[in-house]
Amino acid sequence: MPTDFVSHVRTQVAVYGDDRSYVYHREVGRELVAETVTYRQLDRDARALAVWLSTRPEAAHPVMLLYVDGIDFLRAFLGCLYAGVVAVPAPVPHDGRSMQRVATMFADADVRLVLTTSAVAEPLDSWIRESGLAAPVSVAATDTAALGHPDRWRLPVLDTGTLAFLQYTSGSTSEPKGVMVTHGNLLHNAAAITDAIGGDDTVTVAGWLPHFHDMGLIGMLLSPLYAGGNLAFMSPTAFLKRPVRWLQLIDRYRADMTLGPNFAYDLLARRIPDDQLAGLDLSSVRVALNGAEPIRPRTLDAVIDRLGPVGFRAGAFLTAYGMAEATLLATAGEVGCAPKYLDVDAAALERHELTPQAGGARLVGSGRPFGCDIRIVDPHTGREQPPGRVGEIWISGGSVAAGYWRRPGETAEKFHATLDGDGPYLRTGDLGVFDDGHLYVTGRLKDLLIVNGRNLYPQDVEEAVRDVHPALTGSAGVVFALDTGQHERLLVIHEVRTALIDDLTLPALARRIRVCVARAFDVPAPSVVLVDRRGVHRTTSGKVQRSSMRASFLRSRVDAVLHEEIDPAVQRLRTTTTVPA
Structure with missing residues (x-):
């Protein structure tokens, strides 16, 4: 029985070689172009990268992986495992807030080496040099670097307790924490996932999840390799542009398993017109795992109703619960039974x-x-x-x-x-x-906000709102989530220093807040309530009271309201919700 994940992967390569593959669908213009990589090719690439990493003294520290595409990331991730190097999956930063978060991860993990591709290596290198990190950081493009010869690779000393990677929590942009996932954790959770889905080496998975999140990395990328199955996948961006692509992938490869957070299934139910469903056959789906955020009964029912005519069965839904601190999966429903x-x-x-x-x-x-x-x-x-x-x-x-x-x-x-x-x-x-x-x-238990599969801390959103305009800077604000029955939606209540608003109107300021939060945190635009100074409740020590403000909003008792921009679904809660006194 293997005691490390690399030995298990090597066994799968020996058994399945060129008979199993990962097919990545890369966006080229408006089309998706398939790139097929067999187990044997993945193994060869991982060994070559591992040999090269053994020559890099920076790899004695955790190595950050900043990749746009999942297949490039997978090669690098496996290469780190093969080298006994601690990998740090992370999203490629694209704006000030994401740059700040990744910079915090750099400092926390003491990263000295970044692996990426030539397409983004130069801007990443420039950003890193300008960010003022305490330690020097090298950037290497693994698609153009002269890697080592795969035959020179030797398995390092690994066991169940060897640290495999750091999965940084996505909740707080100011202070992300690196969850230490060992080889033993990976083996144990992959076995649990395989057991939960009733999987074996005939499984074909289809998906699009982010490779730097635990559900995408372990549930989508690594689980098929563990079981000896196949994977067909694309980027999250490709899915969000045209959600029907997810279903087309399932249909094309006759996938029997897929997975995603609740909001993604909701998109399937709401955003795919009848003409795009025509001709699809989803009868191959045996498991459609739904997890990573609160699961909505209305979403499950809507998907079953919407996709039932093209072969999707209610018993295909597999509701689950887990988290990065438990590697990924902790509980799951019964395969073949409706939720x-x-x-x-x-x-x-x-x-x-x-x-x-x-x-x-x-x-x-x-x-x-x-x-x-x-x-x-x-x-x-x-x-x-x-x-x-x-x-x-x-x-x-x-x-x-x-x-x-x-x-x-x-x-x-x-x-x-x-x-x-x-x-x-x-x-x-x-x-x-x-x-x-x-x-x-x-x-x-705490104020954690979960919206569209992302964990957000209210203080991070509140900080971003304060930076929108001088009239908000230095004033108090609160952010909380409200369950509309179908989604969780954010609500911002913020004080305004009206003397500093200048020529901007209150409606225009509210719109700026909505755009800022939506773009910075990749969530639907929040509802906004602007109040006069001292309109936000505080404790005697000056801390804002989110729960008190939430209760006041639901009772329509927010004081000193200057302007409101409220989503209709959120507005309905004010007349239907009973809040304990």
Whole structure:
């Protein structure tokens, strides 16, 4: 039994060689051009890069991978694994905020070498030199570099505890944390995923997910290789431009598995016209995994209704729950069975009680644990909750990562919890409850915002809003998410220093805020409420009170309102939501 991921990949290469492949669909103009790479070719490229990395002294530090396209990234990622080098997947920065986030990752991981392609190497090199990093950083284009001879590669000393890569959390642009994923974590979670989907070496996966996120990296890129299957994929941009391309990929390659966050399935239901569905056959889909963000019953129902006529079955949906700190997957539903819904008393849920009620608030089941032990714990007392009580989700098992890179205090707090002397457990920060063996995720302990599959911290958005205009700088603002029943939507409430607004109107200022947040964080434009000075609630120490402002908004009791730009779905919540006093 392999004790490192590289040895397992090498076994798969020996068994399947040129019989299994990854097909990447690269955008060329308006067309997608297929590029096919077999297991044997991936292995050869990885060995060549690993030999070259062994000559680079900078590779003694974690190496950052900044790639636009997934197939180029995969070659580099495997090369790092083959060399025993710690990889740091990251998005190519494209604006000031993303540049700041990646620069923070550089400093946190002490990166000295960046791998990329020639198409973006020069601008990256210029940006790095101008960013004022404390340590020198080299940029290398792996598509043009003179790599080593693959036959000179030798397997380094690796085992289950060897650090494979750092998966930086996407929540905070100001202080991202590197989750330390080991070779043992990768093997354990890939096995759990294969078990959860009922997969084997006949699996063909189709997808488009970002390669620098855990779901795209492990769920889409690495899982087929682990199982001995095939992958057909494209970039997130290619999907977002024309969502039907995802379905066309499934149809063309007769894929039996795909995966994505809830918002992507919602796009399928809303943005694909009838004429684009004509002629498609989705009957090959056995598993359509839905995870990474809150799963909406309306979205599941809408997709089943919309795609049912072209062969998509309700039992294909596989709802799941997981996180980077658990490598990826922790729970999943039952293959071939429609998603489980549970209608509950909303008021009881606010008291952390699970009370079934016909016509009540509808929860979606995230399935049973795979390869891990999950407990529901009172986050304040540290005691396990009785059945039917909501608490914090705690996870233990081989998929739980080694901790946060160079953050011993946060690692101890998050990864080393104990329950009646047993452990360690990972404290997820999520709230949930079990019913009939299935996990139902009910909310979040902290102010984390999850919109369109991305985790955002409100303070990051609030900071960006303050920089929009001098009339906002130095004033208080809050950002929170509201569940409209189909999506989570952001709401910004911000004070305005009217003396500094000059010739700009309040509606124009609100529009600037909406555009700024949408572009900076890749989310739908938020609703905006502009208020006069001191209109935002604060504690005695001066901290803003988000929960208090949220309650005031839902009761239509926000003080000193100057102007509003409210999404209709959000507006409806003000008349239908009951907020506890």
